[in-house]
Amino acid sequence: MKSCLVVDDSKVVRMVARKILEGLNFQIEEAENGRTAMDFCQRQMPDAILLDWNMPVMSGIEFLRHLRKMSGGQMPIVVFCTTENDIQHIQEAIGAGANEYIMKPFDSEIIESKFSQVGLI
Amino acid sequence: MTVTDFEFICQILRERSGLVLTSDKAYLLESRLLPVARKWKLASFDELVKSVRLRPDESMIRDVVEAMTTNESFFFRDTKPFDQFKQLILPALLKSRAASKTIRIWSAACSSGQEAYSLAMILAETGPQLDGWKIEIIGTDLSTEILSRARDGMYSQFEVQRGLPITLLVKYFQQVGDRWQISQKIRHAVQYREFNLLNDPVALGRFDVVFCRNVLIYFDQPTKTKVLNGIAKQMPTDGYLILGGAETVLGLTERFQLVPGQRGIYCIAGSDTKADVARPSIPAAGSVLGAGKAGMPGMASPAKAPLGSTTTPVGSTTAPKSPLPGFTTARKL
Ligand SMILES: C[S@@+](CC[C@H](N)C(=O)[O-])C[C@H]1O[C@@H](n2cnc3c(N)ncnc32)[C@H](O)[C@@H]1O
Numbered sequence: 001m002k003s004c005l006v007v008d009d010s011k012v013v014r015m016v017a018r019k020i021l022e023g024l025n026f027q028i029e030e031a032e033n034g035r036t037a038m039d040f041c042q043r044q045m046p047d048a049i050l051l052d053w054n055m056p057v058m059s060g061i062e063f064l065r066h067l068r069k070m071s072g073g074q075m076p077i078v079v080f081c082t083t084e085n086d087i088q089h090i091q092e093a094i095g096a097g098a099n100e101y102i103m104k105p106f107d108s109e110i111i112e113s114k115f116s117q118v119g120l121i
Numbered sequence: 122m123t124v125t126d127f128e129f130i131c132q133i134l135r136e137r138s139g140l141v142l143t144s145d146k147a148y149l150l151e152s153r154l155l156p157v158a159r160k161w162k163l164a165s166f167d168e169l170v171k172s173v174r175l176r177p178d179e180s181m182i183r184d185v186v187e188a189m190t191t192n193e194s195f196f197f198r199d200t201k202p203f204d205q206f207k208q209l210i211l212p213a214l215l216k217s218r219a220a221s222k223t224i225r226i227w228s229a230a231c232s233s234g235q236e237a238y239s240l241a242m243i244l245a246e247t248g249p250q251l252d253g254w255k256i257e258i259i260g261t262d263l264s265t266e267i268l269s270r271a272r273d274g275m276y277s278q279f280e281v282q283r284g285l286p287i288t289l290l291v292k293y294f295q296q297v298g299d300r301w302q303i304s305q306k307i308r309h310a311v312q313y314r315e316f317n318l319l320n321d322p323v324a325l326g327r328f329d330v331v332f333c334r335n336v337l338i339y340f341d342q343p344t345k346t347k348v349l350n351g352i353a354k355q356m357p358t359d360g361y362l363i364l365g366g367a368e369t370v371l372g373l374t375e376r377f378q379l380v381p382g383q384r385g386i387y388c389i390a391g392s393d394t395k396a397d398v399a400r401p402s403i404p405a406a407g408s409v410l411g412a413g414k415a416g417m418p419g420m421a422s423p424a425k426a427p428l429g430s431t432t433t434p435v436g437s438t439t440a441p442k443s444p445l446p447g448f449t450t451a452r453k454l
Binding site for chain 2: 086087091094101112
């Protein structure tokens with residue numbers, strides 16, 4: 001079973017993402033900002049990370065830049081999932097090492113489609 | 122709705138588009154034809170049927186037929202056929218057509234253009250290898266309305282997130298308000314024409330590759346056979362036919378045979394195309410959609426009915442006016 005860390009400051013979004021991803025056979029962990037996600041990854045790298053952009057304490061893009069420099073931090077497949085939906089943000093995310101990008105609002109079909117594109121399912 | 126009304130409309134649909142509607146789908150007739158009735162300033166479905174019966178008007182009948190087609194499509198639908206196109210079919214044709222440097226591709230029943238544009242993007246990604254080649258992609262559909270959508274190449278945020286890798290979105294689309302338009306370069310690589318698959322395709326010319334996906338499923342057996350034989354007539358012996366995930370030639374025609382080891386690709390029966398294309402097998406990595414590091418598992422996005430999925434979009438920050446424009450327009454029987 002693959003693991004996925006869901007990083008989002010909204011409890012509702014985390015809950016819905018968890019439900020969808022558990023349906024796709026992922027084991028889910030949650031973090032409410034980039035900082036707690038970092039702490040989690042230092043202990044254990046997940047297979048996948050579903051990552052919000054705007055969060056208090058540490059944003060998704062900051063987290064991603066740190067992650068890719070950590071030992072083992074190249075490994076997780078990172079899928080952004082954010083309301084930022086302009087080309088500049090998307091390019092910045094790819095430049096920082098994101099593997100895919102979901103523009104909110106999302107639904108189970110989009111998650112499934114994106115996760116299979118990056119070979120997670 | 123009376124049984125006679127239902128049968129009357131079904132007969133029109135079958136004659137005009139090949140669509141076979143079973144009685145358990147009667148509810149669909151009313152819900153889809155009510156907007157057509159409104160457009161023609163008729164009070165109800167019954168009034169519409171009456172009008173079609175008493176004063177048959179070509180453009181009204183067209184509207185009825187088009188309203189009953191299912192136009193659901195998405196970029197790189199099912200993934201695998203596009204990997205097969207890139208990794209097997211294209212290399213084989215680059216060899217066999219080296220003298221003429223011409224390849225013609227037909228997206229039959231192209232709907233809003235995602236299939237044709239997916240192929241155009243693959244070609245654009247192929248690079249200098251194709252310099253000097255003339256590769257035509259022709260998209261055809263019965264519905265004029267859907268063809269004009271295809272020509273515009275304008276898609277909702279929802280549509281560009283089903284099957285399209287983010288790297289290709291960034292590379293080949295421009296954001297226009299809350300929609301995304303495919304670049305002129307890709308749009309110009311595809312020509313769209315109105316064509317009813319029930320007619321003889323001879324005027325369209327010959328095709329080395331035919332994508333005919335997710336349309337035969339709506340037809341009855343004799344119609345499927347007729348369409349497949351019509352396609353076979355337009356193909357050289359070393360051409361390729363690609364059908365949808367739920368479609369086959371089996372029991373329908375002897376003109377095609379499966380390319381051994383390649384699900385969903387057919388060649389003209391008795392030709393030796395199969396030897397050429399069967400040899401290389403699709404490597405696990407290096408998919409067209411190869412944004413990820415792992416290989417692409419066969420069926421990326423199973424064709425699902427948007428109407429059937431009950432999940433509501435999550436995390437919308439905008440007002441709930443229409444969170445997913447594509448959501449409500451996509452239809453499936
Ligand atoms: C479900 S879509 C398939 C789109 C695309 N090939 C794909 O697989 O995603 C079916 C399309 O077939 C078209 N169609 C239905 N009957 C047809 C006919 N008799 N001739 C041509 N097109 C037809 C419809 O207008 C619709 O756009």
